[in-house]
Amino acid sequence: MEPSTGSTVRADGLVRAFGAGTERLTAVDDVSLEIAGGSVVALTGPSGSGKSTLLHLIGAIERADRGRLTVDDVEVTALRRAALARYRQRVGFVFQRYHLLPALTVLDNVIAPVLPLRAGRADHPARARELLAAVGLARRERALPAQLSGGQQQRVAIARALMGRPRLLLADEPTGNLDSTTGAQILDLLLDLRDQHGMTILLATHERAVAARCDRLIRLGDGRIVEDVDLTDGEDPADTFDRATRLRL
Ligand SMILES: Nc1ncnc2c1ncn2[C@@H]1O[C@H](COP(=O)(O)OP(=O)(O)O)[C@@H](O)[C@H]1O
Ligand SMILES: [Mg+2]
Structure with missing residues (x-):
């Protein structure tokens, strides 16, 4: 399969709110980040902290109320319908419950x-x-x-998700329904695919063992980034136990 380079992702002040009046809830609240091409980033945080919403914004499944999203040289938040559909075709999305057609x-x-x-x-x-x-x-x-x-x-x-040759793969708790051994195998697969295809992977996860094997961990709380750690800093990537114990998940 053909090698490529993963997309770079840049978000500036992304906001997405639901509801109105006193019911209004800001699911993603002024998120700015930059993700390097080819990296594998874990998005963590408690249930309701905005992980899925942020993935949906980056995959253009949902539109931001405010802020700017740029993927490679494309300003996604400025795209109109047809161009947005083309952008979506080029992003891979994996869901917790697989969503296969039975x-x-x-x-x-x-x-x-x-x-x-x-x-x-x-x-x-x-x-x-x-x-x-x-x-x-x-x-x-x-x-x-x-x-x-x-x-x-x-x-x-x-x-x-790989059928459209994505340079960006978004995965929403891809191991959340699996036992830990199977989950570890799915992560092995994603990391292998990243190495073969040079994709950028952003995955939401609750699991410490999964997050610990990523290059970077971004933790959300109430829609905001509350922690952003580089997990590569020169250590042996195989030493996941050490990393896992450093991560408060
Ligand atoms: N379509 C929606 N309508 C109303 N509220 C939503 C919708 N999607 C998400 N939310 C709310 O936004 C917040 C963040 O949700 P979500 O992004 O699913 O968090 P996470 O994936 O971290 O559990 C939650 O309070 C959730 O109830
Ligand atoms: Mg979620």
Whole structure:
């Protein structure tokens, strides 16, 4: 598979609020950050702290009320509908509950996001098979999601997210429904994919063992960044136990 470089992400004063009047709640409250291309960043913080909303803003699933989001040289917050749809096509998104289509085979689930695209249509099955092989599911392409374990379903969802050749992969608690061993394997896979494709990965997680293996940890509290730590600072990336104990998760 072709190497590429991961996207750089820059947010300036992003705000997203829900509701009105006394019910108004600022889910993402003036978030500014810069993420280097090719890094793997853990987004942590208690439930309700704004992790999902921030991922949705960066993936343009939701629009910011205020602030600016720039991904590579694209000012996402200034895009209009058609350009926004094209931007979304180029971002990979992985969800906690996989969101596979139950009536479609594994292969068709992987192809699904590019079905509306004419370009390269003849190559889609081959590309999907290549991705299924990359996530270790080459032999299950004809299975239905319900016939797979949770970890396997998440692998299918990851293959699907990669179909559009994203340079940015957003993952919302991708190991949240999995036991710790399976979760660790999913993280191994994401880190391998980053190394092979040079993607930037931003993942929300509650799990200390997952966050500890990322390059950087950003903690949210009430929609704001309350901690931002570089976890690489020259130490052995394999020494996750030490890192995990340093992280108050
Ligand atoms: N669509 C929505 N409508 C109303 N409130 C929302 C909506 N999405 C999120 N919220 C609220 O915004 C806050 C942040 O939520 P969320 O981003 O899901 O946090 P997290 O992913 O960290 O648990 C929460 O208080 C949540 O209830
Ligand atoms: Mg969430």
